[in-house]
Amino acid sequence: MEQGDPTVAFGAYARVMQVLRLEDDLSNLAVDDVLGRKLQDAGLTPKRRAPKKSSRIQLQNSFSSSDGTEG
Secondary structure: OOOOOOOOOHHHHHHHHHHOOOHHHHHHHHOOOHHHHHHHHHOOOOOOOOOOHHHHHHHHHHHHHHOOOOO
């Protein structure tokens, strides 16, 4: 549980919260976290995708054929 194992059942977490006398805060786990969502969204940056290799080869071929030389 302490290592963040995803196979730990939710009941185990609920039992720990009960032992720590935090069972009343169990409903707070599902509350919408506006600040947390903004922080999460701020860290997301869309990644630029590299052009496909076939497109690059086609561009090179079009330049070499336009100047009258081959290859």
